[in-house]
Amino acid sequence: MRRFEPLIERGLFLCALVSVGTTVGIIAVLAVDTVAFLREVPITEFLFGTEWTPLFSTPSFGVLPLVAGTALVSMIAMLVALPMGLLSSIYLSEYANSHVRRILKPVLELLAGVPTVVYGYFALLFVTPLLQQVIPTLGGFNALGPGIVMGIMILPLVSSLSEDAMRAVPNGLREGSYALGATKMQTSLRVVVPAAFSGITAAFILAISRAVGETMIVAIAAGQQPRLTLNPLVQIETMTAYIVQVSLGDTPQGTIEYRTIFAVGMLLFIGTFGLNLVSAWLRQRYREEYS
Amino acid sequence: MTLSMRRATDLAFQVVALLVLLIALAALGALIFDVVRDGIGRLSWDFITGYPSRRASRAGIFPALTGSVFIILLTAAFALPIGVAAAIYLEEYGKRNFVSRAIEINITNLSAVPSIIYGLLGLGVFVRVMGMGRSVLAGASTLALLALPVVILSTREALRAVPGSIREGSYALGATKWQTIWHQVLPIATPGILTGLILALSRAIGETAPLITMGALTYVSFLPNSLGSPFTVLPIQIFNWTSRPQQDFHANAAAGILVLMALLLTMNAVAIWLRDRYQRKVAL
Numbered sequence: 001m002r003r004f005e006p007l008i009e010r011g012l013f014l015c016a017l018v019s020v021g022t023t024v025g026i027i028a029v030l031a032v033d034t035v036a037f038l039r040e041v042p043i044t045e046f047l048f049g050t051e052w053t054p055l056f057s058t059p060s061f062g063v064l065p066l067v068a069g070t071a072l073v074s075m076i077a078m079l080v081a082l083p084m085g086l087l088s089s090i091y092l093s094e095y096a097n098s099h100v101r102r103i104l105k106p107v108l109e110l111l112a113g114v115p116t117v118v119y120g121y122f123a124l125l126f127v128t129p130l131l132q133q134v135i136p137t138l139g140g141f142n143a144l145g146p147g148i149v150m151g152i153m154i155l156p157l158v159s160s161l162s163e164d165a166m167r168a169v170p171n172g173l174r175e176g177s178y179a180l181g182a183t184k185m186q187t188s189l190r191v192v193v194p195a196a197f198s199g200i201t202a203a204f205i206l207a208i209s210r211a212v213g214e215t216m217i218v219a220i221a222a223g224q225q226p227r228l229t230l231n232p233l234v235q236i237e238t239m240t241a242y243i244v245q246v247s248l249g250d251t252p253q254g255t256i257e258y259r260t261i262f263a264v265g266m267l268l269f270i271g272t273f274g275l276n277l278v279s280a281w282l283r284q285r286y287r288e289e290y291s
Numbered sequence: 292m293t294l295s296m297r298r299a300t301d302l303a304f305q306v307v308a309l310l311v312l313l314i315a316l317a318a319l320g321a322l323i324f325d326v327v328r329d330g331i332g333r334l335s336w337d338f339i340t341g342y343p344s345r346r347a348s349r350a351g352i353f354p355a356l357t358g359s360v361f362i363i364l365l366t367a368a369f370a371l372p373i374g375v376a377a378a379i380y381l382e383e384y385g386k387r388n389f390v391s392r393a394i395e396i397n398i399t400n401l402s403a404v405p406s407i408i409y410g411l412l413g414l415g416v417f418v419r420v421m422g423m424g425r426s427v428l429a430g431a432s433t434l435a436l437l438a439l440p441v442v443i444l445s446t447r448e449a450l451r452a453v454p455g456s457i458r459e460g461s462y463a464l465g466a467t468k469w470q471t472i473w474h475q476v477l478p479i480a481t482p483g484i485l486t487g488l489i490l491a492l493s494r495a496i497g498e499t500a501p502l503i504t505m506g507a508l509t510y511v512s513f514l515p516n517s518l519g520s521p522f523t524v525l526p527i528q529i530f531n532w533t534s535r536p537q538q539d540f541h542a543n544a545a546a547g548i549l550v551l552m553a554l555l556l557t558m559n560a561v562a563i564w565l566r567d568r569y570q571r572k573v574a575l
Binding site: 008115117126213 | 493
C-alpha cells in the first residue's frame, strides 16, 4: 500500500493542474484566432475603429462600438448595484440583529441564483415595458432596462462581499467611535466603511468584471446594433451579445467573421482578468490588515 | 448638531438602508410574479412531455429538459472526481510553495472568468481540436470546467472543517496519509462536498451563453441518445422563445422558466438539507 502513496499524490497533483490547463487553454484558444484575425486587420483599426460591421459585404472591424455598448450597460448596472449593495451591506452588517440577518440574507442571495436567461426575460418583457410608460421614447431594445436588471442581479455580490469586509473590522474600532459619542450611522460611514475600504473596493471591482462579462441579459434585451453612443434609450450591442449573435448564425469556421468572436473574446478576457486580479489583490490586503 | 438631530439622522439612514434592501427583494418578487402570471397558463403535462413546434400552443420542452438533465449528470461525473482530487491535493498535500500558491490564485481567477469565455474554450478545444463535435460530451466537458473552481473551493472548505484530531487518531493507529484521507476525512467531508457540488451544478444548469457559444442547437426535435448526439438545454429553449416576437412564444418561455426554477429550487433544497445534516454531525 505504501508504495502507491507517491503515485496517488502525483495523480491528485495532475487533477489540480487541470485548472492551470484551463487557463492555458483559454489563452491558447483565444490567441490562435486572434493572431490570425490581426494578420488581416491591423490592430489599430481593431482597437480604435469606430465602426463594427463585420457581417456586411464591405466590413469594418472597429471594436469601439461594442466596447462602448458594454461600458454603457455596465455603468448603468453599477449605478444600481454599488450604492444599493453598499447600503444593504451596511444594514446587514451594522444594524440588523442576527435574527433579521438570518432571514434577509438568504432571500437576498436568491437573487444571485436566478439564471441570467430569466433576468433577460424580465428585462425585455417586464422592466422595459414598465420604463416605456415613463419614458415614451425608450426603444423596445435599449441599454437602460437590461442595465437596471443587471444591477439588481449583481447587488447580492456587492452586498455579501462588502459585508464580509465590514465584519472583518475589529469591534474595538466601533466601540472607540461609540465612546466618542458617535451614532451608528456616523460609525458606519466614517469608521467601518473606511476601515473596510480595500475589501469594499475589491467587491466593487469584481462587480464591474461580472457586469462586463454578463451575456444573456444583454443578448436578449439590449439589441444587436453596435453603436458608438452613450444614449441609454436606444438599441446597442455589447461584446458578449455580439459573440452570441455570431454563434447563433452559420458562420463557417476559418472565415474572418468567425475569427472576430475570438478577437472580441480575447479583449473581454483581458479586461475581466485584469479586474479580477486587482480585486483578488485588494481582498488579500484587507485579510492581512485584520488577521 | 444636537443630539436629537443626530438620532433622527441615524434613524432616517437606517430606514433608507432597509428600504433599499426591501426594493431589491421587491424586484425578486416582481420577477417571480411576472413569470408566474405569463407562464402558469401554459404549464401542463403536455408542455413538459411535448416536442418543439412552430405553433406555440403545441410546443413542449421535452428534448430541452432531457438535454439539461443529461448534460448536468455528465457535468457532475466529470467535475466531482477532478474537483475533489484537486482540492485534496491543495488542502492535504500542497506545501506552501510557489506551485500551490500559483494554482490557488489561478482557481480564484478562473471562478470570475465570464462564462461565455468558457464557451469559446469549449468550441476551440472540445469541439474542434478534440473532434467531439457539437455534442453532449463537448457541452458537459465545457460546463465541467466552468463548475470546477466552485467544486474545488467548496471541497477545500469541507476538508478544512474536518477536525485535526480525527487525522491524528488515524495516524496514531498506523494508517498512511491516503488511508487517513480515504477512510476518515472524506466520509466526514462528504455532505459538505455534495452541498458544494449541487450549488455548482445549480449554477451550471442555468447557464446559456457557454453552450450557445460552444455550438448547442436552438431547435431540437429529437432526444439526445448518446454522448455524441447534438442537443439543446432548457435555458437555450427559453432564450429561443423569448427572442421571438410573438406573445404566444413568450408564454412558452415563461412556462419553461417555471420548470427551470422548480428544478433549481429542488436542487437547492437538497443542498440545504445536506448542509443541516452536516452541521449537526460536526456539532456532535
